[in-house]
Structure formats: C-alpha cells, structure tokens
Amino acid sequence: MGRGQGEGSSGDKGEAALTRAERGLSQGERQERGHEQLQKYADFTLALFVGRLVPYKGPRYLLEALAQTKQKIKVLMVGNGPLEPEMRGLARRLKLNGRLELLGAVEGEELVQLFQACDFLVLPSVSNNEACGIVQLEAMACGKPVINTHLATGVPEVSPHEKTGLTVEPRDSRALALAMDRLASDSLLRQTLGQNARRRVIEEYSIQKVAEKIAALYQ
Numbered sequence: 001m002g003r004g005q006g007e008g009s010s011g012d013k014g015e016a017a018l019t020r021a022e023r024g025l026s027q028g029e030r031q032e033r034g035h036e037q038l039q040k041y042a043d044f045t046l047a048l049f050v051g052r053l054v055p056y057k058g059p060r061y062l063l064e065a066l067a068q069t070k071q072k073i074k075v076l077m078v079g080n081g082p083l084e085p086e087m088r089g090l091a092r093r094l095k096l097n098g099r100l101e102l103l104g105a106v107e108g109e110e111l112v113q114l115f116q117a118c119d120f121l122v123l124p125s126v127s128n129n130e131a132c133g134i135v136q137l138e139a140m141a142c143g144k145p146v147i148n149t150h151l152a153t154g155v156p157e158v159s160p161h162e163k164t165g166l167t168v169e170p171r172d173s174r175a176l177a178l179a180m181d182r183l184a185s186d187s188l189l190r191q192t193l194g195q196n197a198r199r200r201v202i203e204e205y206s207i208q209k210v211a212e213k214i215a216a217l218y219q
Helices: 010-027 036-041 059-068 084-093 108-117 135-141 173-185 187-205 207-217
Strands: 045-050 073-078 100-104 120-122 146-149 165-168
Touching: 036 108, 045 059, 045 108, 045 135, 045 173, 059 073, 059 084, 059 173, 073 108, 073 173, 084 100, 108 135, 120 135, 120 173, 135 146, 135 187, 146 173, 165 173, 165 187, 173 187
Parallel strands: 045 073, 045 120, 073 100, 120 146, 146 165
Antiparallel strands: none
C-alpha cells in the first residue's frame, strides 16, 4: 500500500504512472478477474476511479451517478483524502450497498491488476486543476475506455469523445450515469473504444513517444 494516491511530488507521481502505463502495454489487455481477490466482482461491470478524494476530482458526482445507473455496475474507488468520510456518508444516504468499494491507497502490481480487471475508468474531475489526468493513460494502456469530463485542459484531449471513451460535462451526474450505463450495456463498444485507447497510447503517449516529443522541442 504505502503512500496514498496524490501524495508525493508531481514528478514522482507522473513517473510512477507512466511506469504503470508501460507495464500495462507490455502485459496487454489481460483480464485479472480470476485473481482470488477480484473474483467477487465477476458478476458486475466494474468502473474504476483512481485519485485523491478531494473536491476537484469530483467523487461526489460519481457516487450520485452510480445511484442513477440502471445497469449492474460496481465502482471501485482507489485513493484516500479528506473527502473519504463524506463519501462514506453519501454512499449510505444513496443506498449504494454492495455497489461501491473504497479501497484506499493501492499501488504497484495490485493497481495494475485493477486497471486490467475493470471494464472502464471514470475520471469525473470538475475543475481545471485536473491538467491532463495521467491516470487515463494507465487505463488506456490496459485497453480500457475512459469516461472523462469536458474541461478546458488536456483531459478530453488525452481520451477523445467517441474515440477512446466518452466525455460528459463536469458536475453533471445524470450525464455521467448515462455514459456509465452505455458502456456497461455494450461490450462491443467497450472493446472497440478500449482497442482504440491502447493504440492511442502506443502511438502518442508511450515513454518513447513522449521522450521524442520533448527532444523535438530542443532541435
């Protein structure tokens, strides 16, 4: 376990995330539902959230969206932060029993397994403090589609709408619920978007490609 998501320097976080993304690329789109600890999720469509539980990450809207979904979706929330007690209370009020698990800090190979086991990632950020959402690259490297928000940052650029995932307006729990239901109900769409996502990481965002782009700035 160790440090929670969001702690440490931004450089450390970025390097660790890119390393996990590279690991996802090397390991492919392998599903890890057979892992003993993940077997209990076999009957659900798994939506994954990875990030600090702070206001700009939008965890409240994810819980509100989950309460409105019609499909059999379970949300796994990875990360900790000051909003954790509030999220637990909101989950009780929304009666999300059995549909939400707050896992706290998860790192390393265990986190990679969660990326591989999930059906899609949700990044419900609500402000421009979310510069690009590098966690998207980790999910995309594992061949997973992303639901993100239409921010005036690099977030929707990393995972474009209807190409590698779905984009909704921030703070719109209803739109988020509809996007989650759409992915949960259409395995072919998830597969298509996930394949596109993996291809995009390979072509645009692998460590080698990022290094090439940085080097080009100095030529």
